[in-house]
Amino acid sequence: MDSSFIPLWQQTSRESLFHAIACIRQYLENKIGVQDQYSLDSLTVPENSALGKLERIFNLSPFERDILLLCVGMEIDPNFGELCAKVQGNPQKNYPTLALALSALPNASWSVCSPQNPIQQWQLIEFSAGYTLTQTPIRIDQRIFSYLLGETALDPQLQGLLSPLPNSIAQIPLSPSQEFIVEQCVNQWLEITNEYPILQLCGVDLTAKYRLALEISQQLDFNLAVISAALIPHVPQEIHHLKKRWEREAFLNNSILLLNCDDIAVNSYPQNLNISLFLESVTTPVIISTSERQKTQHRSLINFDVPSLSYNEQIAIWQKHLGAVTNDLNGQITNLTSQFNLTPSVIISACNSLKTHSNQIKIDETDYTTKIEKYLWNFCRTQARPRLEDLAQRIETFASWDDLILPQRQQQTLAEMRASLRQRGKVFEDWGFADKERRGLGISALFSGQSGTGKTMAAGVLANALNLDLYRIDLSSVVSKYIGETEKNLRKIFDAAETGGAILLFDEADALFGKRTEVKDSHDRHANVEVSYLLQRMEAYGGLAILTTNLKESLDSAFMRRIRFVVAFPFPDKAAREEIWRRVFPSQTPTKDLDFQKLARLNIAGGNIRNIALNAAFLAADTDEPIMMKHILQAAESEYLKLEKNLIDTETKGWV
Secondary structure: OOHHHOOHHHHHHHHHHHHHHHHHHHHHHHHOOOOOOOOHHHOOOOOOOHHHHHHHHHOOOHHHHHHHHHHHHHHHOOOHHHHHHHHHOOOOOOOOOHHHHHHHOOOOOHHHHOOOOHHHHOOOEEEOOOOOOOOOOEEEOHHHHHHHHOOOOOOHHHEOOEEOOOHHHHHOOOOHHHHHHHHHHHHHHHOOOOOOOEEEEEOOOHHHHHHHHHHHHHHOOOEEEEEEHHHOOOOHHHHHHHHHHHHHHHHHHOEEEEEEOOOOOOOOHHHHHHHHHHHHHOOOOEEEEEOOOOOOOOOOEEEEEOOOOOHHHHHHHHHHHHHHHHHHOOOHHHHHHHHOOOOHHHHHHHHHHHHHHHHHHHHHOOOHHHHHHHHHHHHHHHHOOOOOOOOEEEEOOOOOHHHOOOOHHHHHHHHHHHHHHHOHHHHHHHOOHHHHOOOOOOEEEEEEOOOOOOHHHHHHHHHHHHOOOEEEEOHHHHOOOOOOHHHHHHHHHHHHHHOOOOEEEEOOHHHOOOOOOOOOOHHHHHHHHHHHHHHHHHHHOOOEEEEEEOOHHHOOHHHHHOOOEEEEOOOOOHHHHHHHHHHHOOOOOOEOOOOHHHHOOOOOOHHHHHHHHHHHHHHHHHOOOOEOHHHHHHHHHHHHHHHOOOOOHHHHOOOO
16 A cells, blocks of 8 residues: 555554564564574654554553564564564464463563453453463454554444444534533533443433434544444343453543443343443443433433423524525414424424425415425424334324314314414413423313214314324223333333324223222232323323223313313214215215205214215115115115114115
8 A cells, every 4th residue: 555645643653563563573583593682672662653552551561562562473574473483493383372472572471361461351362272371372353453553443343233323413403402411411521530420311312312422422532432222232241241342442442332222111121230230340431322211230320311402492493594484484483393393403404305395386386485384394294203103003184174073162172272282382482381381281182972973083183184193092002911011102102202293092092091090909009100101291292192082981080180171072963963974975976866864863973874875885886876875774784783783664764
């Protein structure tokens, strides 16, 4: 390689390394009488060279340093093996050994045979198998060899465990509240007298915690490496080995460790024990990222909660990156910020995407403001969409207010819920209600009524009107017989949904939210904890959480007091059923001689009416006819059979 392409420090460091090896060669040649008397006392190593730094990092004695130089000589000098054989008086031993070092090098010490000696403790050299300790061939460790040559490298045994941060993390701006956390963390480590305390960054936004860790390391002139806690071994000896390899790498690369514990549950005993064993013994600076606080047994741990960006901080980022476009949005930024709890990177991505898209809008669209508002809203909604596939189902809904057949009072309550979601930013932030108390700002609702009375449809109407995602929670996946698992699942749902303010529909919630029991045993106590946790998360949730129940009386009064909106969905009377029948068929559906007054005699809920209408449509389509009363009669008979009810003559008299 042309030396002109090698950085000056690296070139100077290599020259000092090669000079030191030449000194070792000259000294060994003197031992066999090839050279005149030569002493290694004249061997000086520049402190800023790689070899000098290695001596200082691992506190090597001159004898231990010279053993490393023996091994490096074997790697770079093709005649070095022959010299080793001559010194040892055996042509078969054309390699360095501890016996050679102990017999030939000055200041020899048998301490190199101890596992606690630096060259063994830090695995600076490798021993071949099948020989006695002093007679076995030794070689320089590959990572140490790369370090001495000034080459960028990573310990092969840490490949797949250590990972760098994405380059984009450094581009994310810090909010004032995050800068304050960084300042506190930096001060904690600047004031240390002996052992670095562990810094724990606790919060749900992993990207924000990565950005904070990067800023902390940069301000303290450290590099930053990441290990997932899920990769920590389960065997104590392997944990110790990982700890030593990491510490060596941290010393060589001047690194801080960011241990990502976000996917580790607090009650996951084996994993948390392994994490604790690792943290208790590691001596380098460590930052741990957690969604819930981890504990250590002995080592000092300082917690820092990393909240999401505040309302005003998000507004500031929007305004900065939208620039002049802000004036075209007519307060839409307030609506976006109150609905979507976004990270800086997502906000910046939204602004950059709009800048590209806005040029097309100006050319192709006349209603510029409305179009960019809609574009930004849909972009944020898509980017903030939670990952709940294993615990919830996202429902695509197209129902409108016209599809809801409800009494005026219920319609009014639903309209109040819509207004509460639309005006959260204005009321809570601009009008100062959030300044009074941050607790209880969530919007919760209870929909009660028999199956098929429109509870799920009403949730869909709200989602469609507000252009929000609707998630139906699968309670069979949430409720667990194992203590702590139900709360864990609920936490996952609320945390994931928080960024997008999605509407959460806990359908048929009686299984989870029944009457809290008198505490008689641990199971009763645990059931009460689940309900209390749900109430607390509903009150703190930034979106709308809806519970549906067929049995309102099964919910106790303490629970009801903490629900903001209650909507009772009555069983439809005859007039309501007639209106449902009139609206159940799409405008393009062919019908003939349908008598809606007669159809309204069927004493069933709206959900059953929809089932009958749909099945009748298939029957008519199969005979290539428009939907007629005969098709509805056949479909009604099937629906009643499913409901285990008898279809009486007075309900169908005069249909056909």
